[in-house]
Amino acid sequence: MTAMSVQPLRRRPFALDGNAALCSSGDWCDGKPLSTQLLNAYTLLIPEGERFVIRTCAPYLREAAPGLREELRRLFFQEGGHSREHERVLKAMRADGQSLDLFRKPLEWMFYRVIEPCSPGKLRLATAAAIEHHNAVIATHFLNRALLRGIRIGELRRLFLWHFAEEIEHKETAFKLLQSVSRNWLLRALGLALSFGTFMLALALGTILLAVKTGSAFSAGFWSEFMTHCRGCGLLATIVRESARYLSPGFAPSPQESRTLLDAALAELESLGVVRPPFREIPSRRTLPAAFRDRMAPSLERVRRLRPRNSYFGACIGGYDGAWVQSQGMRKLNFCTYSYLGLVGHPCIDEAAKAAIDRYGTGTHGVRLLGGNLELHEALESRIAACFEREAAITFSSGYVTNVSAIAALVGKGDHVLSDKRNHASIVDGCRLSEADVTRFRHNDMADLERRLSRLPDESRKLILVDAVYSMDGDAAPLQALTALRDRYPNTLLMVDEAHSLGVLGCRGRGIEEHFGCSGQIDVLMGTLSKTIPAQGGYIAGSRELIAFLRFNARGFVFSAALPPPIAAAALAALDLIESEGPARRARLMSSVDYFVGRLRDASFDVGNTASAIVPVLLGSESLAFDMARRCNALGLYTMPVAYPAVPKGEERLRLNVTYAHSREDLDTAVETLRMARDYL
Numbered sequence: 001m002t003a004m005s006v007q008p009l010r011r012r013p014f015a016l017d018g019n020a021a022l023c024s025s026g027d028w029c030d031g032k033p034l035s036t037q038l039l040n041a042y043t044l045l046i047p048e049g050e051r052f053v054i055r056t057c058a059p060y061l062r063e064a065a066p067g068l069r070e071e072l073r074r075l076f077f078q079e080g081g082h083s084r085e086h087e088r089v090l091k092a093m094r095a096d097g098q099s100l101d102l103f104r105k106p107l108e109w110m111f112y113r114v115i116e117p118c119s120p121g122k123l124r125l126a127t128a129a130a131i132e133h134h135n136a137v138i139a140t141h142f143l144n145r146a147l148l149r150g151i152r153i154g155e156l157r158r159l160f161l162w163h164f165a166e167e168i169e170h171k172e173t174a175f176k177l178l179q180s181v182s183r184n185w186l187l188r189a190l191g192l193a194l195s196f197g198t199f200m201l202a203l204a205l206g207t208i209l210l211a212v213k214t215g216s217a218f219s220a221g222f223w224s225e226f227m228t229h230c231r232g233c234g235l236l237a238t239i240v241r242e243s244a245r246y247l248s249p250g251f252a253p254s255p256q257e258s259r260t261l262l263d264a265a266l267a268e269l270e271s272l273g274v275v276r277p278p279f280r281e282i283p284s285r286r287t288l289p290a291a292f293r294d295r296m297a298p299s300l301e302r303v304r305r306l307r308p309r310n311s312y313f314g315a316c317i318g319g320y321d322g323a324w325v326q327s328q329g330m331r332k333l334n335f336c337t338y339s340y341l342g343l344v345g346h347p348c349i350d351e352a353a354k355a356a357i358d359r360y361g362t363g364t365h366g367v368r369l370l371g372g373n374l375e376l377h378e379a380l381e382s383r384i385a386a387c388f389e390r391e392a393a394i395t396f397s398s399g400y401v402t403n404v405s406a407i408a409a410l411v412g413k414g415d416h417v418l419s420d421k422r423n424h425a426s427i428v429d430g431c432r433l434s435e436a437d438v439t440r441f442r443h444n445d446m447a448d449l450e451r452r453l454s455r456l457p458d459e460s461r462k463l464i465l466v467d468a469v470y471s472m473d474g475d476a477a478p479l480q481a482l483t484a485l486r487d488r489y490p491n492t493l494l495m496v497d498e499a500h501s502l503g504v505l506g507c508r509g510r511g512i513e514e515h516f517g518c519s520g521q522i523d524v525l526m527g528t529l530s531k532t533i534p535a536q537g538g539y540i541a542g543s544r545e546l547i548a549f550l551r552f553n554a555r556g557f558v559f560s561a562a563l564p565p566p567i568a569a570a571a572l573a574a575l576d577l578i579e580s581e582g583p584a585r586r587a588r589l590m591s592s593v594d595y596f597v598g599r600l601r602d603a604s605f606d607v608g609n610t611a612s613a614i615v616p617v618l619l620g621s622e623s624l625a626f627d628m629a630r631r632c633n634a635l636g637l638y639t640m641p642v643a644y645p646a647v648p649k650g651e652e653r654l655r656l657n658v659t660y661a662h663s664r665e666d667l668d669t670a671v672e673t674l675r676m677a678r679d680y681l
């Protein structure tokens with residue numbers, strides 16, 4: 001059996017820290033989620049299982065091909081290490097009154113004294129291979145869903161991660177050995193049934209007994225979690241699904257998948273320096289009135305329903321390093337970033353922010369009009385105006401606030417707004433707040449816009465609102481057609497949101513005007529300071545008259561505190577960098593986008609009509625989008641599902657943002673991961 005690749009199993013000597021306290025009463029289970037209880041039960045049950053694998057595979061060592069023999073030796077070394085360290089944890093649990101010896105001993109006696117000696121060697125081997133497969137499935141399940149988070153004992157987390165990382169490798173080795181001894185399907189099926197039966201029996205009973213022992217079984221939370229796990233999407237369903245896969249005729253463990261998961265587990269291990277103190281939730285003293293709870297119920301129900309498929313949405317980030325993020329215990333390739341030119345963390349920007357703190361401190365003393373106006377703010381606004389060749393500019397505390405306040409200031413009752421159907425929510429909300437008559441025209445459909453414009457009286461005020469690049473699809477607005485329509489209809493203004501085009505469109509990255517070669521044509525040029533510019537805030541650039549009006553009438557400017565000094569300084573420094581490094585960074589970015597889109601299309605992914613660094617992978621169903629995202633994240637690709645209301649129902653997708661920081665290898669990895677995730681589902 002040589003068709004499969006050689007495993008990179010290594011002799012990684014692993015030992016728990018001898019000085020670390022492994023337990024202190026309560027830390028094992030008290031108030032912990034079911035996943036922690038499962039792991040504790042697993043700890044109590046596993047040492048003998050590891051020895052069983054070694055005992056079973058050892059007799060075949062001499063017959064195995066030399067490469068495989070070496071792999072097996074390493075497997076024994078690793079399994080031996082797991083077993084030894086598990087034994088230590090077991091001792092600590094025993095000392096803390098958490099042992100399940102009364103249950104464990106008879107079970108072990110039955111498994112290893114009765115069933116094992118009565119089974120033929122080949123069946124034992126088939127069982128050992130299936131155990132490794134199941135262990136890898138469990139490891140993947142726990143890693144996928146960041147279920148190790150509940151474990152506060154650092155050494156225990158380390159042990160599991162270590163174990164998981166190696167378990168993921170072992171499934172290939174054990175399977176190779178089985179295939180080299182017998183390719184009989186029935187034998188494989190019997191081994192699987194034995195592994196499945198004994199494992200599930202021990203794990204389920206172990207978890208329940210431990211929960212009874214620690215008292216957590218008497219809480220409703222435990223059982224509702226247990227039921228969620230048992231129903232459809234939990235561990236059991238995963239094991240059943242993966243068992244079916246194992247039995248399919250062409251099954252072979254995927255080395256690529258193993259490697260990605262292994263890297264993820266090892267990266268998490270590396271980062272495991274600090275163990276945070278346990279988070280104790282303080283119960284709320286008041287419950288919400290029923291009428292409010294009713295209002296919230298459908299939304300909370302949706303969140304609850306999607307939770308098992310989606311542990312990544314809104315997940316916590318531990319840190320960034322280049323194109324990577326540390327999230328949920330894994331180092332993942334980041335495709336969820338708006339830092340299109342890779343400027344987050346640029347030393348010049350960080351230095352500028354630090355210098356501003358040294359000079360002004362972190363906050364301002366209030367709103368711009370009343371004591372919060374710093375020289376820094378004025379310098380930033382002059383810089384923005386110069387960058388876009390406008391007379392003046394004004395900044396706000398966020399891009400969202402910029403749109404909402406500027407639109408509500410520019411139009412009111414009796415005026416008309418014509419807004420593209422795919423405009424960002426901040427534009428939609430600005431329209432609502434303005435109380436103007438709002439007409440939504442079909443996305444990028446200039447004929448539809450014209451039809452609607454032509455129905456409006458010439459003397460009425462009309463504001464056309466579009467995104468330069470649409471945040472969910474990545475396509476660009478047809479600026480030339482828009483300015484032509486604006487010019488044809490009197491009393492019409494054009495406002496464009498450049499959130500996703502700054503740094504991306506135009507040869508110098510100046511946005512959509514530069515892209516279409518029509519500088520100075522947009523009346524109200526809006527942008528954010530939170531995307532290509534790695535800070536916070538938003539701006540409007542335009543005529544002196546327009547900006548002077550907004551300074552006293554845009555309520556988000558008048559009534560909200562000024563941008564914090566380090567943020568304003570960071571934005572200013574970023575604009576300088578866009579001037580000096582922007583063109584080169586943008587050239588590399590756009591060549592990466594072309595490459596990535598080409599590779600995705602070759603792999604038969606539907607990426608729509610993107611013209612920017614936003615690359616949608618259209619999937620067309622909410623469950624598929626969530627499942628793909630979960631799978632991709634488990635494989636180390638940080639991407640999020642996009643669902644209703646961000647996109648219309650039926651247009652659910654993943655969205656991947658390419659940045660300057662992505663190398664060709666990163667882009668290849670992303671395509672491979674997406675392909676693997678799709679094949680898996």
Ligand SMILES: Cc1ncc(COP(=O)(O)O)c(C=O)c1O
Pocket residue numbers: 398399400401403424426467471497499500528529530536537538
């Ligand atoms: C098109 C568009 N406009 C405005 C905003 C709001 O910007 P901010 O996040 O800076 O508030 C966003 C945010 O993603 C956006 O995509």
